[in-house]
Amino acid sequence: MRILAKDIEAAARDRPGEEAEASGWVHRIRELGGVVFVMLRDRSGLVQLVLEEKPVSADGSPLTPESVIRARGLPALNEKAPGGAELKVRSLECLVRAGPDLPYQVNADASRIGLETILDNRILSLRNPKIRGVFKIQAVIIEAFAEYLRGQDFTEIKTSKLVGSGTEGGTNLFEVEYFDRKVYLAQSPQFYKEVMVASGLERVFEIGPVYRAEKHDTPRHINEYVSMDLEMGFIESEQELIELEKGLLAHIFEAVARKNGPELALWKAQVPPPDAVFKAPTVSYDEALRIVNGETGGGRVFDINPEAERILCEWARREKGIDLIFVNRFPRRHRPFYTYPLETGGDGGAARDSAAASTMSFDALFRGLEITSGGRRQHDYGAFLEALPKFGLRAEDFGDYLFLLKYGCPPHGGFAIGCERLTQKILGLDNVKEASLFPRDRRRVEP
């Protein structure tokens, strides 16, 4: 009966003299004074095997790193061994011999290896416990996101990633040959989330891939990422969404702190204390620019660019004790045309639809990076129709959207958290690609 590496110590303590079996990969082999130490790696961690002779493969050749083995022996306490215990091996079987020409050193310190090398060797680099740990944390983020929203009466949905056209206009879309026509990979589930709010589910979330055909090559962009999206009906403004996101992030941080202790330790990372999240400030776009210009001692910043995002987070950390800040009321020119106006004037929509008019929108910035964009959406059929030409858009390109709004779509809004960006910032990774199992960028589509 196999036991996991993490349970060897308890076995040595609770059942001394009873044989145990461990399986996994050969992480490292050392010889010291006639004794051979094999570090065995399995899904739970590492455990030291102690052998009196050099282990061999089935064909008698020396055991190679990354081979898959099964060892039987006696668990024994040993303060000097990692985890405080080891397995004194009586028999060892090599299940699969790894090629001796290993092209990537799995047990090396990942921080000394360049990102391109790590990604070029993704199949092997993911075996490194620290690198693999990124995705154990990501799994908990995804679980906690869904768990919190279910507790708030949200329903999980799975919508199509193949769309006839883009919600955000026709740029930055990947084209797909779909039988005898062309369709596109969805940039976001935005339209479908809104359909499902109006379907009467009212509160929905989706965790799935989205695609941006952007030619960026920056540490914050990838062309395919996991979007953790939600949308809810019957809201008044983006304030309710900001409150929801605080509860959501606090829950995610709490879950990661509770379940991912070993992975956080490998990365020397900490999540913010869940209660600090509720102290995160909300500032308007205009206030945010004033803060940035105040911090930099000039009046030269006119936009919340990546540098401004870093400054705002530093400001929030100094003033409120948390590296998290919400910026709301973006001017219309910075948001999708369907963003709900802050003021709905009676002037035929002139002030409401002007480029400078404030909208019920927000971003969340965490540790210097935008991780969320969201807001209330225009749900009023008449106002939507009236606004389209002002943004150079044609009603005939929005058939399904107009259909949705025409027949009773409640006030609603939502947001999305980029899963890789949140993972990146929790761990302090330099590049968002490190938080994607098989990242896709302009040059990379393999493995």
Next chain:
Amino acid sequence: MRILAKDIEAAARDRPGEEAEASGWVHRIRELGGVVFVMLRDRSGLVQLVLEEKPVSADGSPLTPESVIRARGLPALNEKAPGGAELKVRSLECLVRAGPDLPYQVNADASRIGLETILDNRILSLRNPKIRGVFKIQAVIIEAFAEYLRGQDFTEIKTSKLVGSGTEGGTNLFEVEYFDRKVYLAQSPQFYKEVMVASGLERVFEIGPVYRAEKHDTPRHINEYVSMDLEMGFIESEQELIELEKGLLAHIFEAVARKNGPELALWKAQVPPPDAVFKAPTVSYDEALRIVNGETGGGRVFDINPEAERILCEWARREKGIDLIFVNRFPRRHRPFYTYPLETGGDGGAARDSAAASTMSFDALFRGLEITSGGRRQHDYGAFLEALPKFGLRAEDFGDYLFLLKYGCPPHGGFAIGCERLTQKILGLDNVKEASLFPRDRRRVEP
């Protein structure tokens, strides 16, 4: 403070005389003896509003079906009202007036409307409580799948849907224009699941979209579907996978029975009792053909086709009391080339790799339909290389796969459950498209 339709009855009982507010959609309007009854629909269900005069929109026009309203009034017990209570309205506000030309009757009996009409009007047809109910059940299936596997130490992964080539060979792939090259939409996360088993996570699952560019137009095929995939290391045979799937299905059925009572009732559907799942038989491919030919009184069935799937499920129901059967040991000619052989002979692989040789593979058939395909995979580098030319495949097309196997890939296997097919069979839907929010078929890519 808004309360949900389902809570009006409790409010009437527990807090008589206290005003309540309900919001939602106008499902139906009736006048009877000078009293107006508006059936209000929200995410929790339906509740009857009682008004003394005809309700109007903000502009004074008559209230239309599907308009979004907010009503305040007194909850009152009434045995004749659906749910046993109603709201005696003091004030009613129309938040959004639905166009009076509603092109699809939301409150009509969905079973009397053709599938094409339902799908053509998807934005409105999803509002029908019975149709929407399909997706409340689907959300629980997805949740329960993940929950059970986490309990078995599986880690959730999210892998790329853009691949350089197809795992199953190059057919039936949708082509994507990816910057200056062509890539494909993944048919399954098979390769990535195996990479993640070998990464040391050992046990992984993924819930995500997969794509098949098949020209089928049958009630059991769609071109984009949600695959609930898993893969695990250190198994001996497909038997362990079958046992795992029984536990998984029992858990899903239990969760649906517990959480989806109202939706099951709308569809007059029942899930199998969880303990019956463990009585589901496993028969080999050859035995399955014998059973089918025995049942049909002939010897003319040479393959497990859709008709044979129905016969096998009927047989299992009669013999074992459950409409679920596992068929294992498929001959190699019916399975992907990387399926593990039942016998690994010492004859240079001739018997092992022959088209008629049995493999460690299985299908699960539920209520007459294949819902799962899986098996143990070839993890041995030498045997894999040796087999390729026998299937007309070239090693140079399997670079990443060979790399994975060369450096210590443990014995492993897995399976996938088609989420829409399982939903379809739980509810007894005629067509799998009914179980997809926005189904994609050869002609349909909208909405």
